[in-house]
Amino acid sequence: MGAATNVVDNKEARLPREVKDALQSMASEWDDVVDSKALQVIPLKGAMTNEVFQIKWPTRGDNVSQKVLVRIYGEGVDVFFDREDEIRTFEFMSKHGQGPRLLRRFRNGRIEEFIRARTLSASDLRDPAISALIATRLREFHELDMPGPKKVWLWDRLRKWLKAAKRLSPLEEAKAFRLESLEEEISILEKKLSARHQRIGFCHNDLQYGNIMFDEGTKSVTIIDYEYASYNPVAFDIANHFCEMAADYHTETPHVMDYSKYPGLEERLRFLRVYLNSSGKKPRDSEVQQLLQDVEKYTLASHLTWGVWGIISEYVNEIDFDYKEYAKQRLQQYWKRKPELLGSS
Numbered sequence: 400m401g402a403a404t405n406v407v408d409n410k411e412a413r414l415p416r417e418v419k420d421a422l423q424s425m426a427s428e429w430d431d432v433v434d435s436k437a438l439q440v441i442p443l444k445g446a447m448t449n450e451v452f453q454i455k456w457p458t459r460g461d462n463v464s465q466k467v468l469v470r471i472y473g474e475g476v477d478v479f480f481d482r483e484d485e486i487r488t489f490e491f492m493s494k495h496g497q498g499p500r501l502l503r504r505f506r507n508g509r510i511e512e513f514i515r516a517r518t519l520s521a522s523d524l525r526d527p528a529i530s531a532l533i534a535t536r537l538r539e540f541h542e543l544d545m546p547g548p549k550k551v552w553l554w555d556r557l558r559k560w561l562k563a564a565k566r567l568s569p570l571e572e573a574k575a576f577r578l579e580s581l582e583e584e585i586s587i588l589e590k591k592l593s594a595r596h597q598r599i600g601f602c603h604n605d606l607q608y609g610n611i612m613f614d615e616g617t618k619s620v621t622i623i624d625y626e627y628a629s630y631n632p633v634a635f636d637i638a639n640h641f642c643e644m645a646a647d648y649h650t651e652t653p654h655v656m657d658y659s660k661y662p663g664l665e666e667r668l669r670f671l672r673v674y675l676n677s678s679g680k681k682p683r684d685s686e687v688q689q690l691l692q693d694v695e696k697y698t699l700a701s702h703l704t705w706g707v708w709g710i711i712s713e714y715v716n717e718i719d720f721d722y723k724e725y726a727k728q729r730l731q732q733y734w735k736r737k738p739e740l741l742g743s744s
Contacts, residue, residue: 414440414452418469421503421510422454425467431458432465444649449473453513466513467502473718478563478711480626484547488625491545498623514621516614521647524608525662527669532620533611534673537640540622541600541633551599552629554589557704561585564710572723576710576730584703584733591741592632592696596689602636603628607643634690637674638697639704641667654725658732667691696740702733 709726
């Protein structure tokens with residue numbers, strides 16, 4: 400789960416020396432910065448994989464301060480994705496105008512362009528106008544021609560994560576989470592959901608509100624944070640986005656999912672119609688219905704993915720978030736919805 404932004408206090412001490420040096424050398428090349436050493440460091444709250452900081456410098460004119468974003472990679476999270484793959488994706492995206500530009504890399508992080516747009520909030524996902532922009536942008540994302548093999552990553556990734564979860568969990572916990580039975584569940588899902596008709600595209604795989612920026616001026620959205628991005632069935636990506644509507648990571652209990660907020664039928668259909676329409680060709684009703692069914696089934700894969708992710712995160716992530724409780728809710732939802740969505744198999 401990527402970054403949602405909420406400004407907290409100024410803690411320059413948390414930046415490693417090499418990062419400060421890189422920032423100062425960058426700022427010294429900018430004409431309008433008064434003093435490259437006078438940088439203000441603002442940690443951004445809501446990130447669950449990395450530490451993210453907004454950096455700003457006062458400028459000579461009356462114009463706004465110079466800003467960049469520093470991302471320091473989380474310890475131990477290489478169990479989830481290959482950092483080199485993620486950086487390649489990031490560079491590809493920035494070349495193709497899809498996200499922020501990469502300004503500098505350092506040993507365990509990078510400096511990115513600061514996008515002058517706001518991060519969405521949980522309620523923004525329910526705004527029909529914003530939701531339509533997300534649907535259109537997601538379709539563009541899915542059609543990116545990324546270098547590398549165009550194969551589905553979902554099932555291999557889930558199996559790999561499950562192995563890690565079993566390795567890290569004490570016996571009692573593994574029992575409580577029914578980890579032994581999840582291997583079979585992954586196989587059932589793979590068999591039931593891998594239909595011939597499904598479209599494979601380049602997927603974000605973590606489209607929560609904190610990974611979407613909105614520019615009020617141009618009324619455009621930008622999708623950011625590609626750590627989990629890979630080729631997958633597009634129905635999985637959409638399903639995951641719908642599941643994220645049940646989350647609000649900026650409450651007193653950010654780990655609590657409220658499934659009454661899962662989008663209703665009309666809301667889902669509206670999103671899917673815009674998504675399919677954005678190719679310029681009006682979709683047939685049967686196409687919309689097929690995608691609707693596929694997306695609903697893929698919510699099960701989303702619950703399993705983030706359930707297992709939560710179990711691992713409890714052991715590898717230092718961020719203040721109740722990962723175990725979050726995992727429990729995602730897996731409970733999986734078992735609750737499975738009979739209805741797959742029949743009783």
